[in-house]
Amino acid sequence: MLDAMFHARSVAVIGASKGTTETGGAKLGAAALNYLVDHGFDGPIFPVNPRYQELAGRRCYANVRDIEEGVDLALIVLRAEACPDAMADCAAKGVKVAVVYAAGFAEAGDRALQDRLLGAARAGGVRLCGPNTNGFINAVDNLVCCTSSVSDMNPFPGGDIAFIGQSGALGGSMLGCAMEEGSGFAFSVTTGNEADLGVADYLDYLIDDDRAKVFALFLEGVGDAPKFLAAASKAARARKPIVVYKVGLSDIAAEACASHTGALAGSDRVFDAVCRQYGLIRVDDLAELLPTATAFSWIGDKLPRGNRVGIVSASGGINGVAADECHRFGLEIPELDAEAKARIGEFVPSFGSVRNPVDLTQQVRSRVSAYSDAARALLDLDTIDGVMLFATMVGEPRASVYGEEFSTIAREASKPVIVGWAGPPGLASKGFPMLQAKRTPTFRSVRGVVKAMRRLYDYRTFLSRFAREAAE
Amino acid sequence: MNPEAIIPEAIIPEAIIKDALARKLTALSEFDSKRLLKAYGVAVTKEELVTAPADAVKAARLLGYPVVMKACGPGITHKTEKRLVEIGIIDDERVASAFAELTARAGGSCGILVQEMIAGRRELLLGMTRDPLYGPCVTFGLGGIFTEILDDVSCRVAPFGRADAEAMLDEIRGAAILGAVRGMAAVDRGALCDALCGLARLALEHDGIKEIDVNPVIISEGEGRPVAVDALVVLG
16 A cells, blocks of 8 residues: 555655745755655656746646646645645545645644545545655655655665654654764655554555664654554564654653644553563663664674673773673673683783773784684673673774774674774774774764663564464 | 352353443442452452351351451442451451441441451552553552552553563562562462463453452462452443
8 A cells, every 4th residue: 555655656746846945945845856856766756836837857737637647646745725625636636645744734733624634635545644744765766755854865875774753853853863873774754643644554564675674663652553563563573673762751742742743642651561562672762763773773683692791892991881881781791711711811911801891901002903802702602692892092093993893893793793982983083984884883872882782682582582472 | 168169160250240230330349350350360369248247257267267357349449448348357256246347337238248368468469451542451560558659560451471471570670579588488470470361361351341450469478379359340
């Protein structure tokens, strides 16, 4: 049903225009058309606007019904009041899915206008995304129907994360930040008021797409709970992790959600139970949503078998912090056996630490392979399920050496390796981006590293339990 | 006669609920609530509902002293606050006087429940509410007077499997209380899981049940056996 949306063969842009607004940005009708064209969608694009003969080098139609060829998808970039009539035209034309961008419907108190819009869509069998949405992106096929200026990033870096968000503006900013940090997306959709299609519909559909391997959800409410739970079960069967941030812990937030997308926030306690039950990875800090999804995207095929970690750094200070964070989040730091101690003792000076956590000391500067040697000694142990590497103050050119070394360790390991980079990325101008380019999960904070490892472990635990229960 | 036989074995849950709904009751009595829960795998106190002092004495002897006596009827809730519970009754004479006092305090026209007294210091709660989005939610937590004070509960949305029931036990902050602590036996976790899964099944099979409150479930001192000492099934 959503093929006509995410894999549209032809797209009409109703309300397409040109020119800029007072603040210098493209008008919405221009943005929708230009992003679609500029990102290189390879199917026919039909601008629709009675005021123009031609737009973006294409014939412009007065009405969507005037288009001779079939239209899968219509992007309606008109003011709210004009949308129900445009939707009726889409219905008459046989458009399969329409995205309505305008705000000013149920979220602004005009339920009647939204009902008219939905009525027009239902009458013609048109599925509706929105209203009050920034649209969606299929980055794999260059189908960019997203009016957020995040679409200025062109081309989008490829990836296998699917983002589904109930806030357009926030969704765009999160996506943009994540992409600047090396994350890659296959799909993104902001759901708006969900008058028709909701989070559960998009989730259910995209789980079946091979190119979406990890889901990141920004939720205010889940809308259709049974459908949402069914989709969550399907994701578990497909072993596709769903990372979720949900608003609504406080009453004020719950009210804000209700007026924003009309979604019932529901009881936070119950949602938390649902997450545990269905293996949803719930993050309690919005800033962790996409980095966590990215960690799953990059090393989700190496989930830790247990909660025992090895830690390597060149700083006793950061090792102490890491040990505390591991304690806080339930990760164990096992003692090393005599053989591992001997192996590491060969290159760690006597004033360092030949224990777990391993402190290589600043002698690390003179031995290029110190991190690799220590990390491999830990990774080889049956008692270690994952390794964390921490770099403190490192500038170029040493940062590049570390970037290369860390990413090589992580790539070659059969266990998860996560990097913490405590120094300023600006002084590691090549090394830090190298880690991201080589898909090595890297966090600026110690806690970020530890929480990511813990979540990988939790998901692995969930999958084992899920498989066991499915077998029963 | 075996005390077990006091509770008739052939409980037809449908009949209890149907009868209550026909009588337009908003809640089942403690006795009926427990009969229903027992049919779904929740261990409850051995007890008998009587309407005459002589039957109360007979039941008490059968159960073995000490016993607990309560006023029991569909409209009777908050029994402790209303002084409708007498605990630690040790002989026939006291059974007879408790019968008279409870009947008087309840304003007559109700049954008197005579039940075994479970010795234990640990109190838990089991519950079920219907979430407007997710449907039946089963909760587990610390019971008795700690329920409101500590608000230490875990929950799951029905249906769920045994592994989730196990996880619920571990998720409360006070999970350590389930272990062998301070000379008390470790709690029979299997029995608690049976009860949690039973509540989920009960909620799924009977739409007419709006809410269930099993509080307290006392952990017997010697064996670590969880026994529902009070229960309320709300209809609607």
